[in-house]
Amino acid sequence: MPPRMIAVWCPDWPVTAACAEAETSDEAPVAVFTANRVVACSHEARTFGVRRGLRRREAQARCPELVVLPRNEAAEARLFEPVVLTLESIAPGVEVTRPGLAAIGVRGPTRYFGSETAVLHALSRAIGDTNLLIGVADGSFAAEQAARHGVIVPPGESSAYLAELPVSTLDPSGNSALTDLLRRLGLRTLGAFAALPAGEVHARFGPDGLWAHRQAGGRDDRPLAARKPPAELVTTLDLEPPVDRIDTVAFSARATAERFIADLSGHGLACACLELSALTENGEETVRRWRHAGVLSTVDVVDRIRWQLEGWLAGSRRPTGGVTRLRLVPVETVPLGVHQQALWGGSGDDDERAHRALARVQTLLGHGSVLIPVRDGGRDPLQRTRYVPWGDEPVPERSPEQPWPGRLPAPAPSVLIDPPRPVQVLDDAGRPVTVTDRGAIPRPPARFVLGDRTLAIQHWAGPWPVDERWWAPDATSRVARFQLVDIAGRAYLVTCTTPGGRWALTATYD
C-alpha cells in the first residue's frame, strides 16, 4: 500500500499570486492567462461562467469586468515559500509538487503528535488564516484529490474514493489526449479505468497510460527503480526423457516461457535481455544472451529457444545427446512502465521484425557474421568505415564530424580493399614509379600491374603526401596517395609508402 500522505492545496494559487504581484484586490473577478487561455480564475470569475481553457475574448464576453492578469510562475513559487516553511515547522520532509500544492508523509508527525487528528489540528493552527484545504489519503495522487475536496479518506479506502471521480481528474488542464480518449471510450470514472488489466493498458497506451492507470487505481504512483532481479526468477525446464527434436523442445518450453514472463510481470518487471542455456545428457552446453529491442513476450522467448537450438543442433559443433534441461535467466529487466514502444505500430514494428531477422541470421552463421557499418573518423578511407558486429553499440571510435585535414574530398570510393592489395605502378619505360622525399614524381605513371593484369593509365592525380602520427614510432604512417583511371574508365585509389616505394591498392571507385 502506498504511504499515507497529507496534502495541502491552495485553491486558485496562480490567481492569489498574480493578485499579490499586481496588487489588485481578489474580490473582483480575476483570471490568469497563459498563451491567451485561462489557466486559473478566482471564485468571483467562476460565478460568471469563466472556466479554465477559455480564450481571453470568450472569458471577457462572459464577464466584461474581468481583470486579466498574466501568469507569473516565479511569484507563485516565491509566495508559496512561507507556506512551505510553516508546514516544515510541523513536520520535516515537505514535498512540493508544484507551487500551491505540497504533501507531507503522515507517519512521522503522527508518532510525534500522537494521532492523525492531532497533526491536522497543529497544521491548521500553524497555517492561520491562509486560504487552503487539507486532505489525507494513501499515496500522493489520492491525497491531492482529497485536498481538493477537503476530505480525509480512511486508510485503505483510497481506491474506492478515487473510483467515483471523473477521468478528467488525471489531467485537470483538460488538454490531455489520454483523458479525452478515455471519455470517448466510455470510461468516465477513474474506477472504470482502473478496472482495466494493467498489461492491456500498457500495450494500448504505453508508459504514460500505465502511469495514469496506477494513479487511477490508487496504487503506488512512484516508478520502480531499475534493479537486479532476485534469483528466484530463473526458470528451468527439465526434460525426461531427453529430447533431440527442436519442435518438441519448443512445444514443451512454451509453458515454461509463459511462467517465466508471468513471474517477472508479477514483480512489475519485464525482461529486456535473456540468457538462455541448454544442457544435453552428455554434458554439452550452449549459452547465449538475447537482447530485445523492447521487452520479451512469451512468443519471443519461445522463438529464441527455437533459434538457439536450431543453430546449435544444425551447426558444426552439434551435441551428441538430447536436450535434458533448459534454463532461462533474466539478465536485464526493466520496470513494466519504463519500456517505450511506438503507440500505433509504425516504424517500430518494422524495426522489430528486422531485428528478429538479423538475430536469426546471426544464429545461423555465428557471431560476427552480421555487421553494421559505422562512419568513423580518420584520414584514410579504410579508417573512415568501421564495421561492428550486430548487437554491439554502433559508436564511432573517433568523431567523423571533425575536419580531419588531409582526408580525401567527396565523392568517396565505394569499395574498400581490406587489407590493401600490393600493386606495381610503372612508367612508360616499364620502371617502377618513385616518389621523392619532397613529394615529387620524376617520371609519371603510365601502367599499373594488378595481380596478373596490366592496365594502361589514362588519367592520374597526385601525389598527395600524408604524414600521420610522426610522433608515435609504432603508429607512424607516411604515404603518398594517387588516383588512377585506367583506359576502361575505372578509377582506383592507390598509395605509395615514402620512403620505401611500396604501392598498394586501397579502394576503388566502382
Next chain:
Amino acid sequence: MFDYGEVLDLALRETLTGVTDRGHRRVPALPVTPALQSLLPAGLRRGSTVSVSGSMSLLLAVLGAASADGAWCALVGLPHLSAEAADEYGIDLARLAVVPRPGEGWARAVGALLDAVDVVATCPPARVVPGDVRRLAARARTRDAVLMPFGAGTWPGADVRLHLSDGEWHGIGEGTGRLRRRRVSVTVEGRGQAARARSVELWLPADGGGVAPVDTTVVPLRAVG
C-alpha cells in the same frame, strides 16, 4: 463472418498513401531518388527482383532513397563497402546490415532476411541452384520485399535489370585535378511494359557524391548580329 478489420485496414491504406496497382495486392512501392526516376518511374516495386550489375555505386544509388524513407536494407556477400559512400548516396546506416561472408548458408540467410528486411541486395555465389533462384524470388514476392541480385548477368527471371556500361571520369587530368564526377550510361530492361531496353545518362557519383541527372537539354541557337 465478414472481416471488418481487414476492410478498414485496406480502406485506410488506400486513402493514406499513394499506392501502385499490382493486381489483387496493393502495397506502395519503395521510392527512388528523383535522378533515377527516368530509370524506374514507378520506384522499386515490392515483391519484385531487380538485378543490378556493373557498379557498386549504382546499387547504393538505387537503395539510397528507399533507405532514407525508412526501409531496412541488407547486403549479403557483397564486397567491402565504404560507409562514407553509402552515406553520400543517402543510405541510413542505422538501417543497413551487412553479411559479408554467408558461405554455405547463403540461400538460408537471404531467405531469412527477405522475411523482414525491405531490400536484400546480394552477390550470388558462382553456382546458384535454379531451385534457390525460384524459391528466393517467390519469397520476395510473398513477403513484399525487393530482392536485388548484384553483378549477376546470370540471374534468370529478374523483373528489372539495371546495367552500368561505360563511365567517364571528369575533373582529373594528367597529374592535375582529382576525381570529381563520373558520367555513366545506365541501361534498364525488364519484362512486360518495360521490355524495351532504354539507356539513361547520369552523373554517378555527381559532384560531392550522390547521383544527379545529366542535363541534356539543348540550348537553341539564337540569331546574332
